[in-house]
Amino acid sequence: MKILIAEDDPQIALSLKKNLTGEGHFVVIASDGEAALEEIEKDSFDVLLLDWRMPKRSGIEVCRQLRNDGDQIPIILLTALTDISKKVEVLEVGADDYITKPFSFDEVCARLKAVVRRSGSKSKRLTFGKFRLDLIAHTLENGEERIKLPEMEFELLHYFVEHRNLIIGKEQLSEDVWKLTFLPDTNFIEVTIKNLRKKLKALGSVNYIKTIYGEGYSFIDDEE
Amino acid sequence: MKILIAEDDPQIALSLKKNLTGEGHFVVIASDGEAALEEIEKDSFDVLLLDWRMPKRSGIEVCRQLRNDGDQIPIILLTALTDISKKVEVLEVGADDYITKPFSFDEVCARLKAVVRRSGSKSKRLTFGKFRLDLIAHTLENGEERIKLPEMEFELLHYFVEHRNLIIGKEQLSEDVWKLTFLPDTNFIEVTIKNLRKKLKALGSVNYIKTIYGEGYSFIDDEE
């Protein structure tokens, strides 16, 4: 997951970044409202953690502008309790959720996942750890670097991520990814898996594709 | 556009099909609620024209089931005036709009376009005439046949359809599609356009990609 933290208090921002990075996410910090808008214009993020009060442009203004621009990024507002009178107000400006300060890191994590999961069904992107698979551009990104995947490698990874944490047999891959009605008599499935593992490794992946001897493979994503 | 008409009155169904086909769309008819659900399970459509009263499963039941299943296909209910007391009821079952019988073909067309346009911003598919470009699978379909486009051809067509009815110069294509900062000294843009035109022609296309001498190209879609 690629997360933008818009927060003018460096202590909060850095603490969140440290913890979220430790969970395997890619984090960018913007210390005021304008910088946040610039980051969002420059690049895409999976979710925005947005402080309510900030210099230059407040969180509310940022939120309103994004929604007016038609941007559908999931937004979580970080607020002091006195900042809001009702949750209705949060929804009015177009945020998806809010968290009141002080907050626990566990609560931030839970809300992040819930908000991203809620919008995920319409997403044109799948995430695992700090990785993002763009379903339209057929690219894989680790937060800093993006590569275009050849078609079969993209299809295979897409299938794995959609079936993360399940055991997928080679017959299933043959049928669903390669659209074959029989197990191939050469080992191109293994070769493609090799090629994909190599690409993931080059982008700094931990070991996502696990072999289950005699059964198939499982794409392990502990964050889900 | 690929349209499913769920309507038990053959006269209405056939008349709509004839007119919509004449406008360049691809139309499938289901004559009862069950057949409609089966068609939607078998294939994907851009919009569903759904008769309120039908044998086996009413339009209301179909609509409710689709929404309960999480299906987001745009739905227009076809109703007698006595069938509804308020528009609120239509929205409650999850339809996007309704048309009261008897209706004019022009009204059907206008509502179809409006409903599809409203949901189009979240679409993973672009349509022109009877064609559909799947942004995730990178396939082009004419309602009956589907081909996978090689990457550069897909990117080019995607760019054209997103900029339909505008004039696109070769410098713009070089920059935006090929990500080059200079005009190429060989003519691969023209060659790719040739290859794409050939694919469109094989699928029964009228002439979408028009050359504007000395300026570039325009993807002409009269339906928009």
Add this chain to the structure above:
DNA sequence: CCGAAATATGAAAAAATTTTCATTATTGTT
């Protein structure tokens, strides 16, 4: 430990895609 089965790996062949190349066709101006 051994052997068979399953899987990983690297190289090469086959196939597909992209780009280059050369020529023909079209357009617009003089």
Add this chain to the structure above:
DNA sequence: AACAATAATGAAAATTTTTTCATATTTCGG
């Protein structure tokens, strides 16, 4: 009509992707 510029076309070369092939490695059960 002639000419230059622009664009279309087909073929071939270059590049990339996919699959085949052969061998090495790993796993598991006897």
